[in-house]
Amino acid sequence: MDFISILFWLTLNVYHEARGEDQIDQIAVAHVTLNRARKENETVKEVVLKPYQFSWVHTQPWMPKELPALIECFQSSVIAISGLDFTGGATHYHEKRVKPYWAKSKYRVNTFGAHHFYTDIKLLKATKFKRMVPLGPKGKKKSKEKMIAKK
Numbered sequence: 001m002d003f004i005s006i007l008f009w010l011t012l013n014v015y016h017e018a019r020g021e022d023q024i025d026q027i028a029v030a031h032v033t034l035n036r037a038r039k040e041n042e043t044v045k046e047v048v049l050k051p052y053q054f055s056w057v058h059t060q061p062w063m064p065k066e067l068p069a070l071i072e073c074f075q076s077s078v079i080a081i082s083g084l085d086f087t088g089g090a091t092h093y094h095e096k097r098v099k100p101y102w103a104k105s106k107y108r109v110n111t112f113g114a115h116h117f118y119t120d121i122k123l124l125k126a127t128k129f130k131r132m133v134p135l136g137p138k139g140k141k142k143s144k145e146k147m148i149a150k151k
Helices: 003-018 023-040 044-049 067-082 101-105 121-126 144-150
Strands: 092-095 107-112 115-119
Touching: 003 023, 003 044, 003 067, 023 044, 023 067, 023 092, 023 107, 023 115, 092 101
Parallel strands: none
Antiparallel strands: 092 115, 107 115
16 A cells, blocks of 8 residues: 555544544554554555444545644644554554443553553553553553562
């Protein structure tokens, strides 16, 4: 997939998922999309259009209506593509105000703006993030004793 296509689909996804949020939240949403593409060995377009992944794909018109917001999302997408992933390898996220069924099977690795960010248990154990505090499936912090015992 060429750079323009990646940027187009990433910007469109950030626009529909996080426009109006702080830039850090928008960049984190972009990283989730990029992380999924890497993990699943798919293009960004395939990740975005996959059924039941991003609700905007199936529920609203794709054409952005707010040009300033689109430009901001474009900038956030460029930063995500050219920068390091600061989400802890997150592959999922949701708005704080909702509680999706799938969150119980993931580890919450961070919160940016209006979204909680998660990773798979396997991915969390396979990578070493020194400053990240693992959260249990219910979002509760594990005790230091349990974390040390697992090392």
